[in-house]
Amino acid sequence: MxxxxxxxxxxxxxxxxxxxxxxxxxxxxxxxxxxxxGADELCVPDANAMVQEVVKMFDGTDENDALRTLLNSTDITQRYQEAMRFVIDCRGQDALNNIIQNAVLKARTASEPHPLDFDRLESDPKGWFxxxxxxxxxxxxxxxxxxxxxxxxxxxxxxxxxxxxxxxxxxxxxxxxxxxxxxxxxxxxxxxxxxxxxxxxxxxxxxxxxxxxxxxxxxxxxxxxxxxxxxxxxxxxxxxxxxxxxxxxxxxxxxxxxxxxxxxxxxxxxxxxxxxxxxxxxxxxxxxxxxxxxxxxxxxxxxxxxxxxxKLVSPTPKIVKVEYLSKSEVLPPSIVVSGGSDIPPQASAWVGRETELRIMLSSNAKVIAISGFGGNGKSTLAAKYLEMRMTAGEIAHWYWADCKEQSNTLHTQLVRMVERVSRGAVRGSQLATADSEAVVDLLLVLLAEERAILVFDNIDKYVDVEERKALGTMQILFQRAMSQPHLGQFLITGRPSLDYTHTSFLQIPLSGLSIEETRRLFEMCGVIFDPISAEEKISEVHALTSGHPLALNLIANQIGKGRADFDELIIKLKKGIEAGIENPVLPNIWDTLNEKQKTVLRYLAELIHPEPEQRVASYLGTAIKYNQFSKAIRALKALHMVVVKTPGGGLADTIELHPLVRDFIRHRFEEKERTPFISSLISFCDRMIGKFRSEISSAPYSVLENWTAKVELCLRTKRYEEALMALFEVKAYLLLNGYPEEFLRLALELVSQFEIDAEDKNRANLDQVFDDLVRVLSELGRFREADLMLSKFEKSIAGKDARFILLCNIRGYSLWLRKDFEAAKQWATKGVELKASVGLDTNYDCSHTLALARRDSGEYEAALKYFLFGQNLEDILNAENYKPTIAGHYYGNIGRCLQFLSRLDEAITCLRFSARALEEQSNSMSLMNEGWAAFWIGEVLEKRGDLEVAYAAFRRAAAKWKPVSPSRHREAAHAADRVREMLPLEVVAPADDWECKRIFLEWVRSDKAA
CATH class of the missing domain: 3.40.50.1220 (TPP-binding domain)
Structure with a gap:
């Protein structure tokens, strides 16, 4: 043996x-x-499939009977060879070669013209499955x-x-x-x-x-x-x-x-x-x-x-040590954003996918992508995988980001991931001026010593379907996650498949369940078939649904709970398929529900986010009594019509609908029929907004979601004025807390739908939304979209009025960010001259934008004159006139102009005042500015030859930028290293950040510093 x-x-x-x-x-x-x-696998047929191709070739010919007799009398292990010999005997080797060519072409992802160019096909890796x-x-x-x-x-x-x-x-x-x-x-x-x-x-x-x-x-x-x-x-x-x-x-x-x-x-x-x-x-x-x-x-x-x-991938890369903010620099817990994640679905009815799960559990890939049609169980597989990793104690953090097949959600999710992985040491407000690329870099730095699984669920909007590659920031994230050392793993779900050849990438395609898996699912749901007809019925329902997991799950639970007869349901399904109905299972199940269950589902279909049952019940008001609501929810859960999500930490489960079920219900009813349900949700948002309005300035993201949910719901029912007011009220706090993309998502949708005339009372608020919208798009480097919004805004302007000055400022600022300083000056000058020539009474002004463009294009004297705001430079340089209540950027802009003018002694005085004001008024939003003040001081002191303090200043800038901008941190750290090499041998450079901080702050606060 x-x-x-x-x-x-x-x-x-x-x-x-x-x-x-x-x-x-x-x-x-x-x-x-x-x-x-998998039904979507385009591979080369196996031996049995090739035999069937031969059978098709001879079907209806004189040789058909002889072939079938031969195959029936041949052992199954020899049928392939006998079938091929039959082709050669009856049609010749060329015919057999043609069969082989057609079989191989089944692995191509596109049809090919004839004659075939074999060299071209084989040199095209993307064209094969x-x-x-x-x-x-x-x-x-x-x-x-x-x-x-x-x-x-x-x-x-x-x-x-x-x-x-x-x-x-x-x-x-x-x-x-x-x-x-x-x-x-x-x-x-x-x-x-x-x-x-x-x-x-x-x-x-x-x-x-x-x-x-x-x-x-x-x-x-x-x-x-x-x-x-x-x-x-x-x-x-x-x-x-x-x-x-x-x-x-x-x-x-x-x-x-x-x-x-x-x-x-x-x-x-x-x-x-x-x-x-x-x-x-x-x-x-x-x-x-x-x-x-x-x-x-x-x-x-x-x-x-x-x-x-x-297993053969290179060993775990070197871990980079990350230093968090010291306790003295972390804001009080009352205003630290929690970094709360979205919630994964429960993976309760688990049938099939064992192979995929085994592959994922044994993989060290940095990026795992689960792809497949809606309802194939992508999110459930991701949730099961996450659950098993957590249960095994293999990760310190997890985060679930539900991108909801929407664009403009990625930056927000990345910021919240940073908050989560850093345990609140880095806050969204500190990243308010950071672009998405910088946030990606920071997240990977944090993951250098933190094992985590970070899930992006439903990323369809971030995938180029033809190229099978991610887009924009998601592409940057994938490329850096696969190539840089870190201990994180990014788990992606979406309908389109992705194509990366990197060893740190793993693609998991999901297709329908097999017949055997379908049988097991029905058994799990309590379906009992007659043993004689069981195989036939399972095969029939599998064929009708193409093994679609969600459809099979719904059918099995309907039958298992005695709510439908199998044969009757099959007849209805066939009729629905013949009528061309998409997802014909859902209309049939809908018809079996009672009115209370339907009412609950209609409220759930309009939810913006998953919600606890208690909160959903409050939406219904007097429509259904609470005990009736509870009974309906239990029944819907049993039928798997509701997705249950468990947040953990002792928090209550939340519920929502599967996207296919949600879309089915929404499309089933006209807008006017949906409005009462949406209005009830809006009323609840209003109550929550009233409760938290006084705390909005320090509110976490979960509270701000009351405003953003109201905006979405109002847009859904064309209540544009209310949507505008809610967005106008919350936008500043979304931006200050580092969620610019959440503002963009809502603002872009609002301005695409909302058209009001120039005299409308809401015009000023909408103009301000346009201003912030273009500014944020430009700060994130999305200039093409910024130009589209500028064009839309310009078309709404009737003449050279106050709104034209606003246009000049918006366009000038956007051009300044692109470093097109000459064009920025032209537009800002238009605004300044128009306002001066006609004496327009408006708060809109282009002077600051013009000064920035002048400063950075070399017109230092003109810029300096503006930044002085009519003050005498000697008075500002007098230490006795220093006012800590003046914003740090006021002194900073003056100091920067003086630095460019090589008036180093005067520059260092203003920059010292700027650093002092920023340190004394320090908050999470000033970290970047504090870093710039220290960095510019380091540059000036290096030129003046004061190397010891210059070194401390660069180290201080690096420490300030480390939690919020890895690229800036590296720039400052390199500058510090450069200066350290220049220090005299007898000078010992301080080794620790705390010592550099002490030296720098003592210098900043000293009247002798200048």
């Missing part, structure tokens, strides 16, 4: 070989590139060239191994041996050989029949014999046909004169089944079995190879 080891031991054996520097050769068979159970196992092979070979430098051997005809190597960034050479030949070709050092010893899909005949496969091929046999002397051979996804490879291997083993190491894998995990299917193979290997030839059972290449890829 042969010994069959478990798949885990195979992984250990291969990893051990890699660590020892052994050469490894893979041999793959057809199962590697054959399709899985690669299952995770195939993709993993290319990455393994590319990332470990010294170990996997021997050729890949395959009996397959398709080019997917070459495609996967190219997709990973490598080069591949195809060597085809349809008859006899060698594969000892000498190639460039960065090129991998792929040897197809049964032929190739074009340019040669392919081998299929016993006569073709077993004919003598001495040159190939010699190459194989030499290869086995030098490498550990891993045979996977290969049936062990009686072909030239197997025969050569058996001969080498029987001779027992050559040292060899063969790791032969079987898909089945049943030893009796393996012995029954492979008697000749096992008998031939008997002499060295368990020594030089090792057998492994239960090896699924589609699980094993992605796992192996992760």
């Amino acid at each position: 042969h010994h069959f080891a478990e798949t885990g031991r195979l992984q250990s054996r291969v990893v051990h070989a890699v660590n020892r520097g052994e050469k490894i050769t893979f041999l793959f068979g057809s199962a590697l590139t054959a399709p899985g159970t 690669l299952r995770p196992a195939v993709r993993a092979v290319g990455q393994i070979v590319h990332d470990h060239p010294h170990v996997f430098s021997e050729p890949l051997l395959t009996s397959n005809f398709d080019p997917l191994l070459e495609v996967s190597i190219r997709a990973a960034g490598g080069n591949a050479m195809t060597i085809v041996l349809p008859s006899d030949g060698q594969f000892t070709n000498v190639l460039a050092p960065d090129t991998s050989k792929v040897v197809h010893f049964h032929g190739y899909w074009h340019g040669s005949d392919t081998l299929h029949t016993p006569a073709q496969l077993t004919r003598n091929r001495p040159q190939l046999k010699g190459c194989l014999r030499n290869l086995l002397r030098e490498t550990t051979l891993v045979v996977m996804a290969y049936g062990g046909w009686s072909d030239v490879f197997t025969r050569t291997l058996v001969e080498v083993i029987s001779e027992q004169t050559e040292p060899l190491n063969v790791l032969w894998t079987f898909y089945s995990d049943n030893e009796e089944d393996i012995a029954k299917r492979n008697p000749r193979l096992l008998a031939a290997f008997e002499p060295l079995a368990g020594q030089r030839v090792l057998f492994y059972k239960g090896v699924d290449c589609h699980i094993f190879l992605p796992h192996l890829r992760e």
Whole structure:
């Protein structure tokens, strides 16, 4: 009896070989590139599917009966070869080659014109569907060239191994041996050989029949014999046909004169089944079995190879130490934002997805993307994975960001992640002026010593579907997360699939449930079928739903709870499908609900965020009594019509609807029918706003959501004035607390819908929203959108009035941020001159923007004159006139102009006053300005030769910027290092930040500093 080891031991054996520097050769068979159970997998048909293609070819012909008789009388293991021989006998080798070409083209993601350009197709990695196992092979070979430098051997005809190597960034050479030949070709050092010893899909005949496969091929046999002397051979996804490879291997083993190491894998995990299917193979290997030839059972290449890829990734990178704010610099807990996350759904009805979950749990990928159609269970799988990692104690933090398939939510979620991972040491208000790229950098720095899983759920709006790449900030996040050292893992869900070849990326595609998984789901939901008809009914409902998990879940619970008859439901489903109804399951289930249950669902369909049951009940008011509401909710939960989310920490569960259920209900009713439900939600928001209005300046994000929810609800019912007022009231606090994108999301939607004339009483508020909207878009570098908003605003201006001055200032500020100083000066000058020429009575003014543009374009004297605001410079420089109540940026702008003018003594006095005012008025919003004041002081002192204090100033700037801007922090730290190298040998530079802080602040507060 042969010994069959478990798949885990195979992984250990291969990893051990890699660590020892052994050469490894893979041999793959057809199962590697054959399709899985996923309906969206475009792979090369397996042997059984190829037999069916032959049957289709002869369907309706005179040879049809003869073919079917042949196949029925042939053992299942020989049907493929007999079918191929039948094609050659009746249609010729060219016809068989054409079948093979069409089969391989099924792995293409797009239809191809004829005649086919094979070279173009094979050099286009993006045009092929690669299952995770195939993709993993290319990455393994590319990332470990010294170990996997021997050729890949395959009996397959398709080019997917070459495609996967190219997709990973490598080069591949195809060597085809349809008859006899060698594969000892000498190639460039960065090129991998792929040897197809049964032929190739074009340019040669392919081998299929016993006569073709077993004919003598001495040159190939010699190459194989030499290869086995030098490498550990891993045979996977290969049936062990009686072909030239197997025969050569058996001969080498029987001779027992050559040292060899063969790791032969079987898909089945049943030893009796393996012995029954492979008697000749096992008998031939008997002499060295368990020594030089090792057998492994239960090896699924589609699980094993992605796992192996992760195990062979470089060791955990060096950890970078992160210093948080000292306790003295952290604001009181009353105004620290909690960094609360959205809540993952409960993963209660768990059927299927075990394979995907195993792959994820064994992966060290920095970015894992779960893709698939809506209702396929992406969020549930992500929640289950997160739950298991948390239960195992493997992470210190987690965060769930529900992007709701909306744009303009990512920056807000990144800021909240920073708050969460830093435990409140970094607050959103400190990031109010940081762009998204800076927040990404900061998050990765924080994750250098914090193990965390951060989930972005439903990121559809951030994906380029054609390129299969993320967009904008999400792309920056992915690229840096995959390439930089950190201990975090980003888990992504969305309908579009993503295509990254990086070893730190793992794609998990989700398709429908299998028939067996469908059966298990129905059993779990208490559905009992007649044993005689059970298989037929399961197959029927599976076919009608295409295995859609949500649809099957709803159907199973309806039947299991006795609310529907299976046969009647199936008839209704068929009618719905014939009528072209999208998601026909939902209308049928809706009809089974009572009116109270429908009412509850209609309120839930209009929710902006998941809410606790108690809060949802308060929305209903007197529409339904609380006990009736509780009964309805229990029934809806039992039917899986409601998604339950558990926040933990002793907080109450929250509820919401699955997006497909929510959209179904919303689309079922006209706007006027939905309005009463939305109005009830708005009334509740008004009560909460009234409760927290006095605390809005220090309110956490969860409180500000009362205002943002009202804006969304009012926009949904065209109550634009109310939406505008709510946004106008909350916008400043969203911006100050570091949530500019939340403001953008709402403001963009508002201005796209709301049109009012110039005389309307709400015009001034809408103009202010436009002002902030363009400013924030420009500060985030989204200049194209800023220009669109500027164009829209300009069209609403009737003439050269006060609103035109506002336009000049908005446009000038946006151009200044783009460093187009000349254009910025032109627009700001227009505004200044118009206001002066006609004496317009308006608060709108362009003077400050003009001064900024002048300062940064070299017109220092003109800028200085403005920033003095009519004051005498000598009076400002007099220490006795220093006023701590004056804003730090007033002294800072004057000092910066003097610095540019090389009036260093005067500059240092003003910059010292600026730093002093900022330190004395220190708050979370002034960190960036405090850093700039210290940095500019360092620059001036370095020029003056006061190197010891300059060093302390640069260190102070680095400490201020460290929690909020990694790039600025690095700039200041490099400046400090530069100055330290210039210090005299007898001067010992202070080592700690606290000592640098003491030196800097003593200098700032000293009257002798100037």
